[in-house]
Amino acid sequence: MPRGFGGGGFSQGSSGKRFRTDEKNYKKGDRESTKKLIKYVGPYWKYFLLSLTLILVVSAAQLARPYIVKIVIDDYIRKGLSGALTANQCEAGIKFLGLIYLVLMLIEFILSYFQTYILERTAKKIIMNLRQQVFSHIQKLPISYFDKNPIGKIVTRVTNDTDSLNDMFTDVVIGFLQNVFIMIGIVLVMISLDLKLTVICLLVTPLMFGVTLLFKKRARRIFGEIRNKLSSINGFLSEHISGMKIIQIFNMENKKYNEFQNINEEYYNANLKQIILFGVFRPFMDVVKTLSLALILFYGGTRLIKGTIEVGTLYAFINYINRLFQPIIELTDQYNTYQSSMVSSERIFGILDEKIEDQHSDGCNLNKAKGEIEFKNVWFAYESENWILKNLSFKILPGQSVSFVGATGAGKTSIINLLCGFYENQKGEILIDGINIKDIKTEELRRNIGLVLQDVFLFAGDIETNIKLFNKEISLEDVKKAAQHVNADYFIENFDDGYKHKINEKGTTLSMGQRQLISFARALVFNTSILVMDEATSNIDTETETIIQEALEKLMKNRTTIAVAHRLSTIKKSDTVIVLHKGEIKEIGNHKELMAKKGFYYSLYKLQYENL
Secondary structure: OOOOOOOOOOOOOOOOOOOOOOHHHHHHHHHHHHHHHHHHHHHHHHHHHHHHHHHHHHHHHHHHHHHHHHHHHHHHHHHHHHOOOOHHHHHHHHHHHHHHHHHHHHHHHHHHHHHHHHHHHHHHHHHHHHHHHHHHHHHOOOHHHHHHOOHHHHHHHHHHHHHHOHHHHHHHHHHHHHHHHHHHHHHHHHHHHOHHHHHHHHHHHHHHHHHHHHHHHHHHHHHHHHHHHHHHHHHHHHHHHHOHHHHHHOOOHHHHHHHHHHHHHHHHHHHHHHHHHHHHHHHHHHHHHHHHHHHHHHHHHHHHHHOOOOHHHHHHHHHHHHHHHHHHHHHHHHHHHHHHHHHHHHHHHHHHOOOOOOOOOOOEOOOOOOOOEEEEEEEEEOOOOOEEEEEEEEEEOOOOEEEEEOOOOOOHHHHHHHHOOOOOOOEEEEEEOOEEHHHEOHHHHHHOEEEEOOOOOOOOEEHHHHHHOOOOOOOHHHHHHHHHHOOOHHHHOOOOOHHHOEEOHHHOOOOHHHHHHHHHHHHHHOOOOEEEEEOOOOOOOHHHHHHHHHHHHHHHOOOEEEEEOOOHHHHHHOOEEEEEEOOEEEEEEOHHHHHHHOOHHHHHHHHHOOOO
């Protein structure tokens, strides 16, 4: 089936990207994605380093606070109660330490604010640059990529997937280092306070880390399953929403509803496994923490009675143990975020790894083409050797108009795709003014071709912008002249704001005929030597049809015109009609000559136009 600017189709099954399924490949893929993401962090390493420094200072302040309370209890309250210090000495010491405690909290607040601001701002900047790069790359991809990938899927990559990486930079990158620092810091402070009690407290750590490793391994498998199920949902939705007309016209809603229900339920079950895993892991960590606290109270309480440990030290240990488990819980959440980010990054880099269109930058400049077009023994297939065009040869002289006719699938639209450089032929040559288009810079090639499509695409904006397509070299006066020349001014000037009249995306507030006239004005204002036209098949009223025919005659004048023709009037006025059948030229001649032959064209004419 022709692609590019041809028709579409609807097939059974999911067309979503096939994700990796085994754990080894997941690890490898995650490492590759992480390395690629780090490259985007590189230009901002100073900000990340500053953010890390601030967060380490904040963490140090947090670790110092329980130690200050320990000093207050052991060095002032206990000694004050025992009479070792006077009331004034105790009061002065407690006030001083209380002031330090307050200053530390203030430092935490201020530095946390700046750290969050710097990190969030940097992350947003990285995401903005990444999104810009993705969009820039998308614009350079060949048309074949857009033929194979649904629009919704591509939009999701540029918006949702890039946004989901924000948590990766803000929570995981710095948060991971912060939590590791806090855990190490807590252990070091506990060792400095009491080595024996530290060892007793950490007796549960082998169990804790063992369960954490099991959790990580199990979580990776579940995330892999979630990825696969989500891929199935995305693929199903992308394909079936695109084919909604077919689903509705053949009353397939219930069948497709049941199919989606099964896929959706599988995704739900995969997520349920994740919920169960986290639901078991967190209470288990609470049990381990409680066990550690019980060991502290049992061993520390015994030593407290014997007088070999102080109350403040015991308090500090209880406080630090509570703090020790919080980073571990956060690390599991960060692992969750990391896995989600890896899914998004894989999709984003899947686009960035796509090979961009060959612009033939080392090709020649075409400048202003005369408009001679020649196909010499051209063979073309979209896939493998399923040939759409077979040994096609014809020549079009400058200023000549040629209509291609034939049944669906004959190869008409494929000729347009090749001529515009959207696809490349596998065999033969396509020449413009005697130069192979593969030897011409793509930008130069397209600058000489005006394209009018069946489905006229209009951007959200005003009419003027849609005619000149943001080209600053084209003035409003040029736009008005082009519109007048193709009879588009009659309806444009009826709007209160004229050429500044706002239209929505695709121009759905305008009629089919009005949209076609705007596309004619667009092609005319760029003043190209070659006009390529895929005529609309929609029926319009007689008055509008007359206006469009007059506009077409003006547009085609003094231009080499290639038309995939559907209107009988266009075919009759063409200098040459090329009849295609299954990718081969069946007949060539003008309308009268071909009708006189009573061959393949005559049969097509009788079938399609005899009642017109």
